[in-house]
Amino acid sequence: MESYDYIILGCGSFGSQVIMDLIQAGKKVIAVDKNPEKVEVLKDQEIEALIGDIEKDETLKKLNLKDADAVLVLTASDQTNLNVVKKIRSLAPEVLIVTRASSFKAREELEAAGADIVITPYDAMKTSLLNQLKRAENLRKLKKLKNVLKDCKRLAIFTHDNPDPDAISSAMALREIAKHFGVAADILYYGEIAHQQNRAMVNLLNVEMLKASEVDLSIYDKFALVDSSGVGVNNSIPEDITLSIIIDHHPAENVEAEYYDLRNDVGATATILTQYIQDLKIVPTRMLATALFFGIQTETEEFKKNTRTADFLAAAFLYPFVDNELIEKMEGPALSTETLDVIGTAIKNREIFSSFLISFAGFINDRDTLPQAADFLLKLEGISTVLVFGIMKDAVYISARNKDVRINIGEVLKKAFGDVGSAGGHAHAAGGKIPLGIFGDVTDKQTLAKLVTEAIKRRFLMAVGIEAE
Incomplete structure (x- = not known):
């Protein structure tokens, strides 16, 4: 007889x-x-x-x-299943045997007979x-979300400042969900x-996003925020804005909104929004699926950091819709001259304390160059923790x-800088922002750089239990 993937013995209702599912x-x-x-x-x-007769x-x-x-072996009789399992095990010692039992006692007997x-x-x-x-539970959340949007004609979806792929893709997904509920939305x-x-x-996926500073916010009925947990938390949203919806995967306290979904058991906000898409039975477009997959991938650092089962399941759901050529293009864009300069400055100014590395990256124009420098320095031998900081406009x-x-x-960052600015993140990656106002009216760049460096270094080393020299 020819070979089969599965041999089913017993063809009752179960x-x-x-058989049909297989x-x-x-x-x-x-x-x-x-x-x-x-x-x-x-x-x-x-x-x-x-x-x-499978007992013969x-x-x-013949099989x-x-x-x-x-x-x-799927008959309704425990005894029949037991007899058949014994015979199969003697005829084919290595084959995987799956069977059913009506009780725990029967399960023990079947396992003893050789059922896997x-x-x-x-x-x-x-x-x-x-x-x-x-x-x-997920459907209950979505029903509540729908109710929040019930009387809304136009929704504004905020991301955190200088949005990354997780924030961008999450906003795209929430916009699609709003559309599903009959609500127009802007990012x-x-x-x-x-x-x-x-x-x-943004360019490859043709993502439509608006600079909030150039928009009349009064045209919106309600406001949502993704990948951040409140006004002023890593964002420049005006204090008089009331958020109706907050969705984030970072730990947070005292969150206020009509609807909020905060989870620290997922590695990306895009994972939460992907689950929403699944539960609402929305078939994602190629662009949306590619964006969400890329958001999860980058936020979890190629599924290596802070990745949970939900992230893998979300990625598996999205993968059949993903454009892999676009993923490859987004993964390897050219390194800008400024990024290279910041990495070079960070390398030059590095200070090492045991396995900790601290470096001032200078006066920068793009805060997104800092995590790239930190990622690079973490590759140094003997280094397990890196903190890179730079001065941009009126903040560190x-x-x-x-x-x-x-x-x-x-x-650690929350402990070190939470009282003078905003800071936080996960076990593997974090960030913060400190207003320069705490350093007085220092205008000389060299003096300011020295003051900032000493303050950052002292606070960080104290937070990790090391005394600064």
Whole structure:
């Protein structure tokens, strides 16, 4: 007999459903049952099936058991399943055997007889129930989101300042969801889209985004914020703006909005929005799927940092719709001269304290060059934690990277600079902003650079438990 991916023994209601699911998944299947009527029903659906008593050796020997990916013994009788498992194990010692049991006792007997996987009604019901509860929770959230948008005709979706791929793609997804609910929406941002990768994403995907400083905000009925947790939290949203919707994956406290979804069990805000797209049964366009996939990929640093199961599942859902050529183009844009200069300055000014590296990157024009410098310096031998900072206009911007599992760099930055500015992030990556006002009216750049460096260095080293010299 030819080889099959799966051999199904027992074609009752449960076995028949399993057969259908496997065939829909593109698997090559053959079924065996002693009931001629059940076999005929399967054959009528053009499914390969044989009549035979699966408890007899001659029936099992006709099947190519050894070459199958798995043999599924799915009759409703525990005793029949036990007898068949024993026979299969003697005929094909290495084949994977999956069977069903009506009780825990029967499961123990089947496992002792050589079954690799034993499914009980309790296991199936528990898995199904948990999945349904999770889906119900997500649908409840989406119903609340829909209610918030019910009376809204035009929605403004803010990102954090100088938006990155996670923020951009999340805003794109929320705009699509708003459209699904019959609401027109615009994506607004403050700052600049200066990072080469971010610019490449916006240009290649033709993302429509508006500079918030050039827009009359009074034209909007409601405001949303993605990848940030409130007005003034890594953004320049005016204090008199009331946010109706907040969606973020960073830890936060005292969040106020009609609707908010804050999760620290995912690695990207784009993951949350992808789940929304799934639950609403919205088929993502090629551009939206590519953006969300790229957002998750970059935020988790190629699925290596702070990545959770939900991120992988979201990426798997998106992947069939993704344009891989566009992903490749966005991954490798040309390095700007300014970025190269900032990295060079950061290398030159580096100071090392044990496994910690601190560096002043100078007076910068693009804050997005700092994380690139931090990523580069983290590759140095013996370095596990990097903090790079630079001065831009009226503030000091900080970027930190960490691979020491004992340290949560987001908490360290919050402890070090939270009282003089805004700071925070995750265990592996974090950032902050400190107004220059705390350094007085110093105008001489050299003096200002020295004051800032000493203050940043002292506060950071104290936060990690090292005394500065």
